Amino acid sequence: MTSTSLPDSLIATLPGSSYTDPDLFAQEQERIFETMWFCAVRSSELAKPGAFRTVDVGRESILITRARDNSIRAYFNVCRHRGAKLCTEETGEVKRAFQCPYHAWTYDLNGKLVAAPNLTKMPDVGRTEFGLVSVAVREWLGYVWVNLAENPPSFDEDVISEVVTRLGDVELLEHYDIDHLSVGRRIVYDVKANWKLIIENFMECYHCATIHPELTEVLPEFADGYAAQYYVGHGAEFGEEVQGFTVDGSEGLDRIPGVSEDQDRRYYAITIKPQVFINLVPDHVIFHRMYPVAVDRTIVECDWLYLPHVVESGKDVSRSVELFDRVNRQDFEACERTQPGMSSRMYAKGGVLVPSEHHIGTFHDWVNERLGISQG
Amino acid sequence: MIPACLLVDLPRGEAYRLDIDPPVSVFHTDDGEVFAIDDTCTHQDASLADGWLEGCEVECPLHASKFDLRTGAVDAPPAKRPVRTHEVLVQDGMIYVVPSTDAPNLPPCVAARLASGPA
Numbered sequence: 001m002t003s004t005s006l007p008d009s010l011i012a013t014l015p016g017s018s019y020t021d022p023d024l025f026a027q028e029q030e031r032i033f034e035t036m037w038f039c040a041v042r043s044s045e046l047a048k049p050g051a052f053r054t055v056d057v058g059r060e061s062i063l064i065t066r067a068r069d070n071s072i073r074a075y076f077n078v079c080r081h082r083g084a085k086l087c088t089e090e091t092g093e094v095k096r097a098f099q100c101p102y103h104a105w106t107y108d109l110n111g112k113l114v115a116a117p118n119l120t121k122m123p124d125v126g127r128t129e130f131g132l133v134s135v136a137v138r139e140w141l142g143y144v145w146v147n148l149a150e151n152p153p154s155f156d157e158d159v160i161s162e163v164v165t166r167l168g169d170v171e172l173l174e175h176y177d178i179d180h181l182s183v184g185r186r187i188v189y190d191v192k193a194n195w196k197l198i199i200e201n202f203m204e205c206y207h208c209a210t211i212h213p214e215l216t217e218v219l220p221e222f223a224d225g226y227a228a229q230y231y232v233g234h235g236a237e238f239g240e241e242v243q244g245f246t247v248d249g250s251e252g253l254d255r256i257p258g259v260s261e262d263q264d265r266r267y268y269a270i271t272i273k274p275q276v277f278i279n280l281v282p283d284h285v286i287f288h289r290m291y292p293v294a295v296d297r298t299i300v301e302c303d304w305l306y307l308p309h310v311v312e313s314g315k316d317v318s319r320s321v322e323l324f325d326r327v328n329r330q331d332f333e334a335c336e337r338t339q340p341g342m343s344s345r346m347y348a349k350g351g352v353l354v355p356s357e358h359h360i361g362t363f364h365d366w367v368n369e370r371l372g373i374s375q376g
Numbered sequence: 377m378i379p380a381c382l383l384v385d386l387p388r389g390e391a392y393r394l395d396i397d398p399p400v401s402v403f404h405t406d407d408g409e410v411f412a413i414d415d416t417c418t419h420q421d422a423s424l425a426d427g428w429l430e431g432c433e434v435e436c437p438l439h440a441s442k443f444d445l446r447t448g449a450v451d452a453p454p455a456k457r458p459v460r461t462h463e464v465l466v467q468d469g470m471i472y473v474v475p476s477t478d479a480p481n482l483p484p485c486v487a488a489r490l491a492s493g494p495a
Contacts (some may be wrong), residue, residue: 097437104438115426120415122400208392374384 006352011361013367019194019342024371025295026059028195031370032274035060036147037159040277040290041144042183043301046072051107054087056291057126057148061099062135063087064144067109072139074146075132080113086132098132107119107132141178143287166270168233173270173278175258176285181305183321183375184284184317187325189300193335194342195275195292196367198300201331202269202277202288204357211330214323218242218249219267223358226350235266245281247322249341253310273366279324283307285315288322294355296339302328383410390473391434393425398480400462400473401425403445405432411445412462412473418481420454435483457481 008014009049018024019065027323040055041064048346052065054077061077077086079100086100099106112336119125136152138145160221163170191198196374200208208215210221216222219236228357238245244252255264259282268280284306293301304321311317341347353360368374379394381392386404395399399415401424411432413421422438432445441455448458458481463474 099438106437115422117424117438118421120423121421172482 006096009192009355010352011358013348013353013360015198015349016342016344017348018367019197020341022295025194025292027371028367029058031372032058032367033292034060035262035370036145036149036153036274037138037145037155038274039143039272040074040146040197043072043139043142043144044183045091046144048093050096051092052087052094052098053091054089054292055146057146060148061085062136062146062148063132064146065094065098065109070129072144073109073111074144075133076135076136078133079103079105080130080132081116081284088102092132106254116210132282141287142174143289153360155308162272163270165235167268172233172263172268173280175260175263176256177258178287178305180308181285182255182308182311184311185321187321187328188301189332189334191298191300191304191326191335192295192296192330193298193339194362195298196289197335197338197342198298198332199271199274199277199363200356200360201335202271203360203363206354206356207334211334214247215327218323219246235268238265238267244283244320245323247326248319248320250319252281252320253315253317254307255282256307268376273363276329279374283310284320288328300328300332377463377472377474379413380473383469384473385467386410386471387479389429391425391427391429393423398473400475402464402471402473403429403434405429405445407431409467410464411470413441413443413445413448414459414462414480414482415459416454416480416482417441417443418450418457418459418483420483421485424433424459478489 038057039368041053045053046066049066049068050064055062062074063077064074067073079086081103084100084102086098097106097108100345104117105220108114113127113130136242138155162168163173205222206225220239221236242251243247246252264282270278275290277288283303287303287305289301293299306317380401380402380452388404388406390404394402395455398411400413401415402410404410406478409461415425417424417436419441420438422436424434424436427434427437432492433442434445435442435479439454443459444451447463450456452456460476460478460480462476466471
């Protein structure tokens with residue numbers, strides 16, 4: 001069956017190789033993750049000057065830290081001397097400087113080369129010129145976003161406009177005051193699937209009634225198969241008997257004060273391409289970041305964010321966390337079940353999207369456009 | 377007596393590297409005292425003026441050897457030998473260094489040894 005012979009109800013997916021070809025994945029790394037704004041770490045993880053995290057963005061390792069003036073800085077995690085990886089730990093804290101473990105080239109928190117063996121005998125070596133190479137940084141929603149492009153695109157056009165497209169306006173998001181919420185729980189998932197399978201799964205709810213019994217119980221309209229993301233600015237309503245967004249529909253935590261009456265008892269979901277997925281419910285925000293590491297493997301880091309006093313007082317958030325943790329496990333299991341099929345001979349030309357999934361086609365068009373693949 | 381820099385140009389917590397041979401660094405401590413010691417760490421060629429000043433002690437930026445500014449003694453390895461201290465005078469707001477006449481403890485420098493022929 002070719003795509004030209006598809007009945008009107010169906011449109012074609014990407015071909016199977018799109019999910020299995022390492023060369024194509026390398027192009028995605030270059031033209032998507034190393035070019036677009038990438039949500040890297042929660043700002044609160046870098047609590048004080050010298051605290052750092054290293055994150056793989058595309059094919060690059062990026063070192064993110066807080067300087068003495070409390071500003072966030074990001075650098076290529078590569079020594080300017082002979083290219084050794086500067087920081088090998090994923091997270092940590094330096095007192096004053098980053099030192100390459102190979103020849104001890106030493107950089108301060110602003111990236112300047114402050115010391116190296118025999119450096120005073122090489123007065124022609126510029127300490128800024130041979131300092132760490134910076135990466136553009138922006139803090140938004142309490143997260144550090146980085147951009148590896150030589151000429152970074154406008155954050156507002158690239159990122160914030162995505163929210164406007166999804167929600168109608170950015171105020172709806174601002175009501176949740178995500179900057180000031182605290183991380184109540186973080187769960188990291190190692191998913192053996194291509195990142196696009198995970199995005200596509202997040203975008204549709206055709207699967208909800210089948211694999212998400214608890215979620216469908218809380219949000220009965222999900223049984224219809226149309227995801228909250230199908231409609232602009234639509235929040236899925238909690239079921240009548242449901243008290244809160246919890247695994248058993250029991251009461252949630254304290255409601256975020258900015259959440260308006262018409263947002264109350266509703267669930268909103270936004271995908272910010274290429275790697276962020278946010279769920280908004282009245283008492284918490286679930287913030288996913290995807291880190292594609294191989295064509296068939298994606299790390300997903302997920303934060304459950306609550307009002308600071310909820311976290312500080314040690315209130316039990318487990319029923320609240322468990323709902324979406326189960327949803328995530330159910331979703332990622334489905335993605336892992338799908339990944340091997342991508343290399344089946346039968347799936348070489350791909351599969352099909354039903355009407356409630358047709359908006360995934362626009363995601364595919366977007367991927368093709370980024371990669372310069374002609375539509376067809 | 378060698379003029380180094382004006383005291384007002386050397387804020388507390390900072391160091392000035394005097395480019396003589398061998399170089400000397402002048403430190404202005406947080407308590408307002410001024411000391412001068414050899415700038416070069418005795419372990420490997422690094423400038424102590426680029427190091428980290430804490431109290432009356434400077435930490436080498438390369439391998440964290442520590443030297444006492446008052447005595448030149450090694451407070452923390454890997455350096456083994458002390459640096460020299462030099463007398464400091466402040467006259468009319470100018471810092472002067474009176475270089476020590478002792479032999480310096482410099483780190484191994486193979487190039488210099490080769491240049492001067494077999495020892």
